Amino acid sequence: MKHLARAHWANFLYRHTARRWHALWCRWSPTGELRDAFHAERSFTPLDDESGCEMAVAYHYEDERGTLCQGPLCGPWRLTESEHSCPDGVSHPASTAMTTLLLPGGPSAWCMKKSPPGAPCAAELFLHHGKSLRMSAGVVHAPDGSLQQLSLIREDARGAWPSKDWSLSRVAALSSPAGLQVALKDAGAPTSTIGAGYAITAGLRQRPITATWAATRVGAAEEDDTVLLCAENRVAIVATARAEGRPFCSGVAWWPADADAATLHTVQAAWDCSGALEEVRYVEFEEIPPKVDL
Template structure:
């Protein structure tokens, strides 16, 4: 199996289901802009070579919006990720574990920029969206809580407000794998938790979700965006996306951490 087919199979293995969720969008200052119900459904043909994604949004005034995209392994499964029909510059990258991202492959001046990072654990999925405007200034973030067992979720809280801080101190030990733009995945290496990223803005969402991203991005400066999910008091997942100083996507890293009782402080 070549790498682009493996990327496709990772999508099929982890995300082909109905994801019932709540989207909440936040201003750069961390204030709630809006929150609404969603259903993201993924369906495939029998041999899983074609996928239809349908997003349905239900707003507070009971109005709905629906959009749909079709993916084909042969035409959308490219050597640098899954091609998104809505945007030429967007690619989907999927780890075997279930974590994933939709990334903009290249940052360009005056074009805007967006990325979505996905965490997956059992029947739950959580994603963080980060959107920059045409001046490359942070425009909004989004927290998307999803549950494949139905709505409302028994797991996710209903508290939408950001927290002032989160205690994730301690001796976190874990393993790290990195995928490059050609979809090659490194061998696992041991790592320790480093968060937040120096110089970035930091946001603490409910249910153990944290984000560290620049308030403004620019050509000529390396970019690092990191997000993590404290799944349990002793389990944490982290995704790190990096762009080089010419604005090209260079790597996606997945880190899985465990904190044992004796290591807790």
């Protein structure tokens, strides 16, 4: 299976692309109560031989914690193919229990590999828009299966905040499937088109996919799901409490305000009945230009 790991590592954007992501990091309860908010920087510097990169994180808190740029949460970490490309994804020194599954162009998910009943589960789902904008959504389940925390990290590579294209709002609103559809309609998100993207299994088997909006995790949200709208109704995080012996899936969608044409990105991660990571999927929906008869 070494060829699968090699092909997967080729998706790692930061082995050849330098980025310094300036972030606004918000954490909420599942009902939308703000628990923490701070700024951060996540930097990636490719190694000279493009065999990997050096990663570092700095946190800028607005309370007595101040700025944190050293320690186990900050790095720096040197991520290389020889040390961190594994048969089940890309490992990270910050957590041996988690793996990153990478898809072409930047979408990815950092997930718990195994989360059996009675154990917590965590995932961070990443989306990119162009070269300068990125976001990730965090979903944390408690050991009893309940949703514990939802997070949104808004990132801009062009400089410190405020961001030209991201909202500064720290408000998140608990919504519903119907409320989500209203937000998408109001924004002109292209939910009626056929989306295209990629899926990758926990064993690193990647394939191209197409999907309708209703076939995605966010588009298929049901009444018993938690639907959190944030970034002034530009991002939706959808997750649900875990039930023992049943598969579960978490997803996020983002419809950027700066797009020349309406664009809708979504990424999701799924675990099977035993709590083993199963698959990550990314789909992008784009507005279809009107036909012009000449």
